[in-house]
Amino acid sequence: MRLVVNGTPREADVREHESLLTVLRERLGLPGSKNACEQGECGSCSVLVDGELVCSCLVLAAAADGRRVETVEALGSAERPHPVQRAFVEAGAVQCGFCTPGFVVAAAALLRENPEPTDAEIREALAGNICRCTGYGTILDAVRRAARITT
Amino acid sequence: MSPLRVTKSRDEFEGEIYESTVVVEGRDLAAPRDGAAGDEVGRPRPRVDGRARVTGAAVYTHDLHLAGMLHAAILRSPYARARVKRVDASKAEALPGVRGVLHRFNAPEVEFRQEKALFRDEVRFLGDEVAAVVADSEGLARYALTLIAVEYEVLPHVVDLEEAASPRAPKIDPDGNVHDAGSYTRGDTRRALREAEATIDVTYRTSTQMHNALETHGAVASWDGERLTVWESTQSVFGVRNMLKDALGLAPAQVRVLCEHMGGGFGAKLGTYKYAVIASLFSMRLGRPVRCVLTRREENLAAGNRSATLQRLRLASSGDRITAIEHETWSNSGQGRWAANPTGPTNTLYDVANVSSVAHRVTTNAGALSAFRAPGYVEGTFALESAIDELALRIGVDPLALRRRHARSRTDPRTGNRYSLKRLLDCYTIGAKEIGWSERRAGGTRGSAPHRRRGLGMASQIWGGGGGPPAYATVHFETDGTAVLRVGVQDIGTGTRTAVAQVCADEIGLRLDQVRVRLGDTEAPYGPGSGGSVTLASIGPAVRLAAHDARAKVLRAAAGILEVRAQELRLERGMVVSEGARTPLGDVMKKLDNSTLIGTGLRHPNPDGLALKTFGAHFARVEVDLRTGEIFVEKIVAVHDVGRIVNPLAAASQVQGGIVQALGFALTEERIVDRGLGRVMNANLEWYEIPTAMDVPEIVVRFVGAPDRRANNLGAKGLGEPPIIPAAAAVANAVANATGARVRHAPMTRARVLAALSMAGIA
Ligand code: FES
Ligand code: FES
Numbered sequence: 001m002r003l004v005v006n007g008t009p010r011e012a013d014v015r016e017h018e019s020l021l022t023v024l025r026e027r028l029g030l031p032g033s034k035n036a037c038e039q040g041e042c043g044s045c046s047v048l049v050d051g052e053l054v055c056s057c058l059v060l061a062a063a064a065d066g067r068r069v070e071t072v073e074a075l076g077s078a079e080r081p082h083p084v085q086r087a088f089v090e091a092g093a094v095q096c097g098f099c100t101p102g103f104v105v106a107a108a109a110l111l112r113e114n115p116e117p118t119d120a121e122i123r124e125a126l127a128g129n130i131c132r133c134t135g136y137g138t139i140l141d142a143v144r145r146a147a148r149i150t151t
Numbered sequence: 152m153s154p155l156r157v158t159k160s161r162d163e164f165e166g167e168i169y170e171s172t173v174v175v176e177g178r179d180l181a182a183p184r185d186g187a188a189g190d191e192v193g194r195p196r197p198r199v200d201g202r203a204r205v206t207g208a209a210v211y212t213h214d215l216h217l218a219g220m221l222h223a224a225i226l227r228s229p230y231a232r233a234r235v236k237r238v239d240a241s242k243a244e245a246l247p248g249v250r251g252v253l254h255r256f257n258a259p260e261v262e263f264r265q266e267k268a269l270f271r272d273e274v275r276f277l278g279d280e281v282a283a284v285v286a287d288s289e290g291l292a293r294y295a296l297t298l299i300a301v302e303y304e305v306l307p308h309v310v311d312l313e314e315a316a317s318p319r320a321p322k323i324d325p326d327g328n329v330h331d332a333g334s335y336t337r338g339d340t341r342r343a344l345r346e347a348e349a350t351i352d353v354t355y356r357t358s359t360q361m362h363n364a365l366e367t368h369g370a371v372a373s374w375d376g377e378r379l380t381v382w383e384s385t386q387s388v389f390g391v392r393n394m395l396k397d398a399l400g401l402a403p404a405q406v407r408v409l410c411e412h413m414g415g416g417f418g419a420k421l422g423t424y425k426y427a428v429i430a431s432l433f434s435m436r437l438g439r440p441v442r443c444v445l446t447r448r449e450e451n452l453a454a455g456n457r458s459a460t461l462q463r464l465r466l467a468s469s470g471d472r473i474t475a476i477e478h479e480t481w482s483n484s485g486q487g488r489w490a491a492n493p494t495g496p497t498n499t500l501y502d503v504a505n506v507s508s509v510a511h512r513v514t515t516n517a518g519a520l521s522a523f524r525a526p527g528y529v530e531g532t533f534a535l536e537s538a539i540d541e542l543a544l545r546i547g548v549d550p551l552a553l554r555r556r557h558a559r560s561r562t563d564p565r566t567g568n569r570y571s572l573k574r575l576l577d578c579y580t581i582g583a584k585e586i587g588w589s590e591r592r593a594g595g596t597r598g599s600a601p602h603r604r605r606g607l608g609m610a611s612q613i614w615g616g617g618g619g620p621p622a623y624a625t626v627h628f629e630t631d632g633t634a635v636l637r638v639g640v641q642d643i644g645t646g647t648r649t650a651v652a653q654v655c656a657d658e659i660g661l662r663l664d665q666v667r668v669r670l671g672d673t674e675a676p677y678g679p680g681s682g683g684s685v686t687l688a689s690i691g692p693a694v695r696l697a698a699h700d701a702r703a704k705v706l707r708a709a710a711g712i713l714e715v716r717a718q719e720l721r722l723e724r725g726m727v728v729s730e731g732a733r734t735p736l737g738d739v740m741k742k743l744d745n746s747t748l749i750g751t752g753l754r755h756p757n758p759d760g761l762a763l764k765t766f767g768a769h770f771a772r773v774e775v776d777l778r779t780g781e782i783f784v785e786k787i788v789a790v791h792d793v794g795r796i797v798n799p800l801a802a803a804s805q806v807q808g809g810i811v812q813a814l815g816f817a818l819t820e821e822r823i824v825d826r827g828l829g830r831v832m833n834a835n836l837e838w839y840e841i842p843t844a845m846d847v848p849e850i851v852v853r854f855v856g857a858p859d860r861r862a863n864n865l866g867a868k869g870l871g872e873p874p875i876i877p878a879a880a881a882v883a884n885a886v887a888n889a890t891g892a893r894v895r896h897a898p899m900t901r902a903r904v905l906a907a908l909s910m911a912g913i914a
Contacts, residue, residue, distance in 0.1 A: 015290065031214035032207020034414070036365040037447045041836035044365055072207040081202060089201035092800040095808060096644025097204030098365040098414030104205055126844040130836060132365050132415050133644050135811030136844040138804050 001065040005030070006074035014061040021045045021056040023064075024071060032072040032101045036130075043129030044102040046109075047071045053109040055128075072101035075108055084108045087146035088139070095133035103129050107143045111150055117143070153178055160756035162619030163763065164683040166495040166527055168566075173620040179692070179755040180699060182860040186795055190724060191653035191663055192865075195800035199649045199663065200412070200642075209412040212384040213444055215371045221250055223430055223443035224292035226282040226299055227452065228274035231308035231516040231829020232323070235272055235281060235301060242298040243284055249295045250437055253429065254282035261398050261428060264488075269425055269432075273306070275323065275486050276516050277829045278452030280425050285433040285441055308516040310829045312459050312483035315515045324514045332482065332490035332512040335498045337564065338505030340467075343475035347467030349546050355464065355534035356896040359483065359822035360457040360815070361450075362523055363841060366414020368454045369444030372430035379435065380407045383427055386416040386643050387680025392673045394423035399431060410671035416643045417812070418522030419455035421682040451834035455521025456822060458482040458512075460493055462534040466542045467505075473542065473557055475505040478535070482527075484512040487519035493531030496876075499764075500535070500613045502560035516829050522682055524809070525872035528614060529816060529879065533897050536610035536880035540887060550884065551588060551609055555579060558611065563762035571758070571861040574792040575611065575766040581853050582609065582790040586770035595889035598774040605785075606889025609770040610880035616793065616869025617763025617862055618688030622754040623676035626655060626694075626701040627747055632725065632737030633665045634701065639678030640690050641671040645871055646801035647686050651694045653797055654865065658698035659705070660722030661736075684765070684869025687797065692863040693754040701750025708748060709739045754863075763862050765873050767791035769810070771881040775889045777913060780904035782818060782886055784848040791852075791873050794859035795866040802870055806852045809874025815842050817879035821898050 001014050005028060012027040019038075024030045024047070033056055034044040040058040047056045048070040056069075076082035081089070084107045094100050103126060110117055110125040117125065122143045131139060155176045161168055188194050203209040228235075240252040255270035263269060270280055282299050286292035307321035314320055315328045322328060344350055370383040370391075379401060385391050388408040396406045413420070430443040445454060460482050467475040478497040482490040490512030497508050523529075543550035558575045562568060583589070586607060590596075595606035625637045636655045642648040652666045659666075669675065679689045702722060709727050710717035713734075721728045727739050757763060770788040775781070789806050796802045819840035823832045833839040858866025879897050886904070887893045892911035896903050 018290075025214070026216070029216075030207075031210070031216070034211075034365070035213065036367070036414075037836045039447070039835060039837065042365065076206055078202040078206055078208060081206060085202070085205040088205045089197045092195070092197060092804045094198060094201055094204045095646070095804060096365065096413060096415040097209055098211065098644075100204050101207045123844045123847075128843075130365065130841055130843060132363055132417070132812070132841065133808045134804055135807035135809070135850065136842075136847045137807040137850055140844065140847075 001062060003064050003066065004068045006070055018061045019057050020059040020061045020064045023061040024056060030071050030073055034098055034101060036098065043106060044099050046102040046105040048105065048109060053106060072105050075104060082108060083149040084111065084146040087142040087149060091138050091142035091145050093134060093138040093142035099129060099131040103131065103139055107146060111147055115150060116147055158756055160619045162757060163615030163617060164685065165522055166492060166615065171620065173756065175755055176753065180695060180864040182858055182864050182866040186856050186858050189657035191657045192797050196649055196653060196663065196798050197800065198646055199652050199668065211366055211412050211414050212369050212371060212382050213366055215382055215442065217371065217373060217440040220440040220442055221285050221287060221433065221437065222289040222292045223283055223285045223433055223441050224289065224296055225280055225426065225429065226296045227449065228277055228279040228281050230274065230303055230305050231277045231310060232306040233274055233303040234306060235274060236304055237302040238282060239300040240282065243295040246295050246298065248287040248291045249284060251285045251433055252282060253432065263398050263425060263428060269428060276518050278449065278518055283429045308829050310515050310517050310824045311826055312461060312481060312513055312515065315513050316481055323516060328514045330512050332510040333492050334509040335494065336507040340475040340477045340505040340507040343505040344465060344467045347474055348469045350465065350467045351538065351542050351545055352465045353538055353541060353895065355462045355537060357460045357530045357533055358898060359459040360523060360820045361822055361839060362417045362419040362455060363450065363836065364415030364417055364419065367445040367447060367450040368420060368424055368426060370427040370430050371440055371442045372427065372434040373440040374434040374438060378405050378407065379431055380409065381427060381431060382409045384413045384420060385410050386420040386641065386682055388641055388671055388673050389639060389677060390421065390680050391423055391427060395427060395431060398428050408673045410641045413641060413643050417524045418526060418682060421680050422455065422521050424454065447836060448834045451839065452831055453518050456518060457523035457526065457529065458484055458491055458520045460530045462493060464534055464538040466538055468542055468546055471548060471556060473501065473503050476503055478508040481511045481513050483515050483517065485515055485517035485519045491520060491522065491526030493527045493534065495528050496531045496535050496613055499563060499565050500611060501557035502564060503557060517824060524812065524875045525614060528876050532610065532612065532876050533879045533883065536877065537883050537895065540884045541893060551579060551583060554611055566762060568760050568762040571761045571763050572857065572859040573764065573766060574855040574857060577855050578766060578768040578790040578792055582768045582770045582788045585788040585851055585853065586772060586786065588770065591888065594891060602777045603774050604777060604889040605774045606885045607770065607772050608881050608884025608888050609768055610877035610884060612767040612873050612876040614684065614765045614873050614876060615763065616684035616688060616765040616873065617757060618685035618869065619757050620754040622678050622689040622693045624690065624693040624697040624752045625676060626697045626750040628701065628705055628740060630740050630743060632735060632740045633667065634659060634661060635667050635669060636694060637669045637675045638690050638694065639673065639675040640686055641681055643681045645805060646798060649801060650687055650797045651690060654691050654694045655698045658695050659702040660724065662725045665725050684871040684873065688863055688868050689754055691865045691867055693752045695864055696752025697750045700752060701748060704748045704750060708743065712739050712742045758861055761861055763868065765791065765793045765868050767873050767877065769877040769881040771885040773882060773885040773889055775886055775904065777890065777908060780901035780908065782882065782899060782904060784814060784882055786849045787878060788851045789874055791870065792855040793870045793873060794862060794868040796854050796856055797867055802854065803852045805870050806874040807850050810850055810878045811842050811847060813875045813878035814846065816897055817882045818898050
């Protein structure tokens, strides 16, 4: 299959039932998206496909053929983090960090659509992501902070 | 310098006191006089590895992709109890890409947790290891598992705690299913109960909670012909190393365990598991790296849990004092050989003259328990602190006032030792003010609608967290004037890496970005496992000493280069300061040719005859819908007395996270096991309900903050576990205040709330 990942055209050999998550992590060297449940319940595998937020563990790799995929790796780097990434660090919204890429992608997607979300909208947008460490308070802070930076 | 000597240290770990024999050298530093912040310690600092984690660059065990790496998968028993009579793996072995199969008839003898075999002849829970396959891909390995034919002889099983404890249950252990798990007495509770003016006799239950750290358990093992390197998502790199060397018959120096970033543990990764042995055996056999990572389902079957409990409490009072507490408990240990004793808080929290407690562990055909954040204390505090409120209601006393009367003692009632520091009363005062306790009304108040009631509740917390030796640190300088701190602990997400960097930077006089921390590697000097809230209080003081030593050496070196006396120099945020001159340390160090300056430090023993404890109190405001039984937690105020706070940003986040886990325990999280099949029905994140961002109340976090100067040279104690301990009881007490109904089973699901309301004649 061919797809555009983080702005670069890529090719990968894909087995029939493989998920987009498996292909990203194992074939394309992009382990930033995590696999914590493989059944669409935790959001740690969140990516954007043609700009739309999806759980990549639920997307058949074949279904992403010819699409544009953005992963956490594309949002920013340690030297030039995305405002959402910066806000997560500053707000202390990261503990073990395993959920963080998923939250960062979901939060970035939210702010792209809705740059000034209300508290309820933030919670709603992140309701599909599980964090077992932080208790979410600092994550909500981070998204509010990122909204302030970007607007 | 005082010479090397061998000494004993007494430390508390997960509610038990252990004595260890340790080597000590040199003299300890005094703790800081007051709680004043340094340049780094005491200030909110984002994580030093934060950027790696938010960009996806941090490599977790799950993410490792080594050249030539193979994948192992485990076949697990579909029965709760059965004899494995025959295993035919020929079809799996014949599959192209399958590189090996292990099962009880071909696996080498391996000593694991006092058993001689990796694969049991009698599997004892649904999920017990039966066989393992290694193959070119994970998908192939999992497919090959389906080709293994196993002949089982199914045996009678029992999975439920109360069923297993009954005399009619099938005996799973030859000597019966109920075992002693500790007892304690002081005074004479029988007499106090007889002579009491008021008594209560109540039974509580708590369900099995599952850890569900987001990164499931897993390891990658790589054997190079001489040495085994294992990357594992673990809370104790040294614990894994010690288990593997024993299981595989290797020398300590032949096994290196690494854990740079790990995706959460909460106690379940403090233990060691068979998957690491399986990956290692395959790697040693095939000479290629082998990865073995559990699925979410396996995680919920075979990687630990918080035991369900049944607890009976009898309390007596005369006048305005509690005169006796009797507490008897039964815990579902599954196939575990220990119990997380729920009676710890009963034995130590309050100044009550007569106490007796008995704990039992009950064997069932379910996965073994493992430590789960304040094991035993969460379950025990839910029952004890609910019962204290029930007694307060019975005798018509404000529950906070009743607790105050029994919280003044300055000595640990169990040992008679003085507390190094105890500020529980301050926790009460701060929390009561913050929640508005004075507005609490007996019977609660009207909620936001006529069918909704609002109430306030609170509960107290006690825990260890004093840490202790052995723990070591080294600091060496690079020639650019930056420091590398090496410790044998791991950062399981709590922020250990950042906290030790702060301690090191302040002690030397460097900026935080001039300290690099290397951890999660058994090549470092020994560091403890991250459990029992001991990490910072154990390693922090050693780091301080190592940094102190390194600083003295670097100042002497700088003095030699600058041709001044060392006493005339200071280090301030990376600058060498002498009278009138400030030179970057890097400029000075550059003049040295390839010299290495190393400072070393170790954790000194805990003071004799002192009890090191952490205290706290949670206050909850809830609203309860009398028609649906739904509990809405509106606000939690958490006040903790854990000594000095090294990083307020990380500490507050730790408390919030603990509270939300406690709310899961209190309201929704519950393993459901089908009794007939012995099968966990919600071994996934869909039906096992972990709180999400939608469920989080307003949380106010406060610290007393006074350094515990007698505890150790940092004045800090542990904070990992305290915040999960009292929240469930605080909520239960608030629900009782709001509605007049007492829910005695956690989680307090709607069904249980409705049942309690109807018992109380309300709904
Ligand atoms: S891994 Fe995709 S939602 Fe959990
Ligand atoms: S930070 Fe660990 S799961 Fe969110």
